[in-house]
Amino acid sequence: MKTDRADRRRACGTAPGLAALILALLLVWGCGADNSQKDGQQDKESESCVSVDRTKVETADLEEIINGIGSIEAFQSVKVYPEVSGIIETVEFEEGARVKKGQLLFTIDDAKIRAELDARQAALEETRANLENARLVFKRRQRLYEQKLGTEEARDEARTRYQALSAQVKRIQAEIENIRETLKDTKIRAPFDGFAGAHHVDAGQLVDTETQLTGVVQVDRLKIRFTVPERHMGQVRVGQQIRISAPAYPEEKFAGTIYFIDPQIDPGTRSLRIQAQAGNPENQLRPGGFASVELISGTREGVLTIPEEALIPTRSGYMVFVIANGRAKGREVKIGLRRPGTVEITSGLEEGETIVRAGHISLYEGAEVCSE
Structure with a gap:
């Protein structure tokens, strides 16, 4: 009989503890389900x-x-041609280089032109000397003619010679000026600031006025x-x-x-x-x-x-x-x-x-x- 009462006391003492455990589990499950439902609603709203x-x-x-x-x-943009014919003596620039207006690009051999210039200058000096003599002769004959000591024919002859030599001096001076311009033309220069193109000729090459030397842009x-x-x-x-x-x-x-x-x-x-x-x-x-x-x-x-x-x-x-x-x-x-x-x-x-x-x-x- 003592044993039965002890068993009943143990059973009664265990029941409240088990009930508490079950209640705690239910609360945890309920909270988890509630959070899961809220997360699901948020995901659905986001989607x-x-x-x-x-x-x-x-x-x-x-x-x-x-x-x-x-x-x-x-x-x-220009194509550069020489103004005179001759042999290219030097090429003074690099292809594609920047150049300034007046910068030397090519030189043409000018030996023959200089020789011609020297000859014409010598001729000019000689003609000037002859012109001075002719002037003195004409002056003297004019004076003699005025003094009735000379003929009109002699005076006119002296005047004609003087005028011819004067015209010859002017002609030679013009020729010399042209030769000097030709001498300048043996130096080919950039027409404006820009960039030089390719070399179309090399030193030693014979060119004429229709030969393109280069271009400048x-x-x-x-x-x-x-x-x-x-x-x-x-x-x-x-x-x-x-x-x-x-x-x-x-x-x-x-x-x-x-x-x-x-x-x-x-x-x-x-x-x-x-x-x-x-x-x-x-x-x-x-x-x-x-x-x-x-x-x-x-x-x-x-x-x-x-x-x-x-x-x-x-x-x-x-x-x-x-x-x-x-x-x-x-x-x-x-x-x-x-x-x-x-x-x-x-x-x-x-x-x-x-x-x-x-x-x-x-x-x-x-x-x-x-x-x-």
Whole structure:
């Protein structure tokens, strides 16, 4: 009987402890289930919204630009020919080197020309001496004639000789001047500042006035020839500024100024031919290259603008997604000027509205947009 009472006491003492353990387990399970449910709801909410890159509709000033295409030319470019025939004695420059106006490029052997000059100078001295004698003879015979001591024929003969020798002196002087000019022509010099081209001849080579020796181009100042459609004729004027870009420097713009507008429209292309000059101090641009031209015709101030990537093409035009109350709403817009990365909005949006810049691929009408 004592044993039964002891067993009952142990059983009664164990029951409250077991109940407490079970209650604790139930509480832990309940809390875990509640947290799991909350996490699930958050995941579901995250999966239901769309992440996008957003931006604001802003106002800005946009340049009105007329685009043209053309070519780059040296402002001055000449082929260098000799003025005299002869043997090339020296070549005084390196191919492709920068040269200054008047810099010596070639010399032609001038020995024969100098010999001719010496001979004509000797002839001049002799003729001058003869002229002085003739002057004295004429003077004496003139005096004798006036004193009735000489004949008219003798006087006239002396005068004729004096006049002939005087003319001969002048002729020889002119010949000497021409020879000196020819002597100068044996020194071929750069006609202006620029860059020398290739050597077309070498020392020792016989050349004449039709032999090209080299070329010189001016590239620190360039000529830009380009065309624009004839509809822009009224927007172009001499003195107008342009921006030039070239394939070799796509991120860089070079400034230029219009100095010539063709008075006629090209009947073949219906375009207006224009010439501008542009500085090229670092010689980045080279003659013969392609040029893209932007001609600034005006500025539109305070227009609505959005990033170009926010535009979505449609069958009827364009649309953008506007974010309002956390949801994306498609809205048709009309556009105006387009510039790289930016587009003008002429209707459909208001300044300050929030739109989707990127992330359209997952959007649909009324889609919930994830908060920032």
